[in-house]
Amino acid sequence: MVDQEYWNPILETLPVEKLKALQLKKFKNILNWAYTRSKFHRALYDQAGLKPEDIRTLEDIKKIPKVEKSMMRGIQNKDPFPYGDALCVPLEEVSTFRQTSGTTGQPVYQPDTWQDWEWWSECWSFILWAQGYRPSDRVFLPFGYNIFVAFWAGHYAAEKLGCEVVPGGVLDTQSRILKIQELQATAMMATPTYVLNMADIAKNKMGIDPATLSINKITCAGEPGAGIPSTKKRMEEAWGAKVFDHSGATEIGAWSYECRKQPQGMHVNEAMFLVEIEDLDTGEIIEEPGRKGKMVITALDRIAQPCIRFDSKDIIEWDSESCSCGRTFRLIRGGVIGRADDITKVKGVLLSPAAIEEVVRSISGLSDEFEVIVDKQGDVDRIKLKVELMPNASRTAIEPFLKDQLRLKTNLGYLIEFYDYGTLPRYEAKAKRFKDLRKKPDAKKE
Amino acid sequence: MSPSPDLKQIHDHILKIKDLLITLESMAPDYPALSRNSRRALACIKMMELNFCDPAALEPADTDAA
Numbered sequence: 001m002v003d004q005e006y007w008n009p010i011l012e013t014l015p016v017e018k019l020k021a022l023q024l025k026k027f028k029n030i031l032n033w034a035y036t037r038s039k040f041h042r043a044l045y046d047q048a049g050l051k052p053e054d055i056r057t058l059e060d061i062k063k064i065p066k067v068e069k070s071m072m073r074g075i076q077n078k079d080p081f082p083y084g085d086a087l088c089v090p091l092e093e094v095s096t097f098r099q100t101s102g103t104t105g106q107p108v109y110q111p112d113t114w115q116d117w118e119w120w121s122e123c124w125s126f127i128l129w130a131q132g133y134r135p136s137d138r139v140f141l142p143f144g145y146n147i148f149v150a151f152w153a154g155h156y157a158a159e160k161l162g163c164e165v166v167p168g169g170v171l172d173t174q175s176r177i178l179k180i181q182e183l184q185a186t187a188m189m190a191t192p193t194y195v196l197n198m199a200d201i202a203k204n205k206m207g208i209d210p211a212t213l214s215i216n217k218i219t220c221a222g223e224p225g226a227g228i229p230s231t232k233k234r235m236e237e238a239w240g241a242k243v244f245d246h247s248g249a250t251e252i253g254a255w256s257y258e259c260r261k262q263p264q265g266m267h268v269n270e271a272m273f274l275v276e277i278e279d280l281d282t283g284e285i286i287e288e289p290g291r292k293g294k295m296v297i298t299a300l301d302r303i304a305q306p307c308i309r310f311d312s313k314d315i316i317e318w319d320s321e322s323c324s325c326g327r328t329f330r331l332i333r334g335g336v337i338g339r340a341d342d343i344t345k346v347k348g349v350l351l352s353p354a355a356i357e358e359v360v361r362s363i364s365g366l367s368d369e370f371e372v373i374v375d376k377q378g379d380v381d382r383i384k385l386k387v388e389l390m391p392n393a394s395r396t397a398i399e400p401f402l403k404d405q406l407r408l409k410t411n412l413g414y415l416i417e418f419y420d421y422g423t424l425p426r427y428e429a430k431a432k433r434f435k436d437l438r439k440k441p442d443a444k445k446e
Numbered sequence: 447m448s449p450s451p452d453l454k455q456i457h458d459h460i461l462k463i464k465d466l467l468i469t470l471e472s473m474a475p476d477y478p479a480l481s482r483n484s485r486r487a488l489a490c491i492k493m494m495e496l497n498f499c500d501p502a503a504l505e506p507a508d509t510d511a512a
Contacts, residue, residue, distance in 0.1 A: 008497045008498075011501060017512065025504070026500070118489040271501075
């Protein structure tokens with residue numbers, strides 16, 4: 001069993017035409033489920049003049065109205081408390097509450113039934129098996145076990161695989177590192193920011209080289225870092241471990257994963273999700289590889305509060321290559337490249353924070369931390385980049401190279417501020433490194 | 447590598463377990479230890495349905511429609 005590459009060889013190597021047939025069948029089922037059980041969904045589709053039986057082909061799916069996060073916030077003021085009328089099961093069947101982090105506004109509540117929660121861990125089982133987790137692994141989870149979904153389903157999936165799971169919940173970072181050392185944990189799950197932060201603390205505060213610990217694989221989520229080559233390289237070198245990317249969201253589920261071949265992208269679990277990529281300007285559905293767009297996603301088997309054509313705002317593109325692992329699940333190139341909310345025009349040029357991260361993390365004389373602030377000087381956009389110099393690194397050697405690389409990779413000029421090592425903020429979960437002050441008229445300039 | 451399992455047989459066994467659990471769940475609603483554990487087990491069985499019964503139940507007509 002341990003040599004088996006796939007969690008489910010049938011689904012993961014299903015011929016494309018059968019995979020599409022499965023997606024269509026499941027989409028019709030979940031649409032019908034939502035239409036017949038939720039006032040919110042019925043009203044949404046009635047308003048568009050659509051009934052579930054109008055969906056006969058995959059092509060028809062784009063007629064179904066998208067659901068925005070703001071709509072989910074709106075329904076929470078309705079009955080039944082506290083979820084509102086997108087709920088498709090009796091309230092007493094809800095077994096688990098989670099909520100979104102509220103990064104982009106008021107948090108959205110997410111109800112799940114036992115079946116949904118099994119489904120969450122099933123989706124994660126595809127991820128962990130593909131990344132080489134096996135029953136012999138001792139998996140350490142250094143996250144706050146609370147109302148946020150974070151790595152909860154990763155915990156249950158690791159148990160399902162037969163791994164031994166160590167919940168590193170309320171321990172502080174140093175205690176977590178000592179526990180990893182004491183128990184000789186072999187795998188870990190955390191945000192890229194925290195993976196780097198842990199390594200920094202181990203090395204510089206505790207005198208422990210994390211690469212000498214027993215961790216041999218790390219699964220990342222919550223941020224795009226594990227898909228950004230220079231950040232991935234930093235993490236892999238710091239821990240002496242393979243680092244794998246994964247993407248999921250509270251309202252969606254765990255929808256994509258990098259496999260052991262590390263194909264510079266992630267497989268979409270197309271047996272459980274239907275992913276569409278929408279052109280940012282025209283709204284046209286992009287089928288061909290190499291064109292970036294916004295992801296619209298359907299969780300095909302989630303029942304308590306269905307996720308049907310959810311406008312995720314994640315920026316992705318299909319890869320033209322298939323993966324040598326043999327999965328027929330398509331790859332998205334470079335993983336989640338950014339969010340439509342974050343990709344912004346500066347001086348008329350599209351700026352992606354991920355591109356800045358790739359440059360900063362590729363320079364060894366700079367620490368892992370940085371901040372990007374976009375504001376206006378008079379009527380002109382300005383980008384300020386704050387970076388930290390590593391001890392003994394030379395600013396005069398780094399500055400011109402950093403400016404050149406930024407110009408080359410982003411086509412923009414920056415005002416660069418250098419700080420001493422350890423002075424920029426550190427984060428334990430998702431980092432907030434990008435600030436666009438132009439969007440807030442009352443915001444003060446930095 | 448071991449030979450591929452018979453998908454149809456897996457499908458049939460899964461549905462038999464499901465039927466048994468539904469029966470168990472309804473046999474004694476006043477015995478939470480039976481009804482709730484049956485209910486929870488059904489959630490696990492559903493994952494086997496997604497993995498094996500759904501692809502096994504695909505008809506040629508489904509492929510044509512997609």
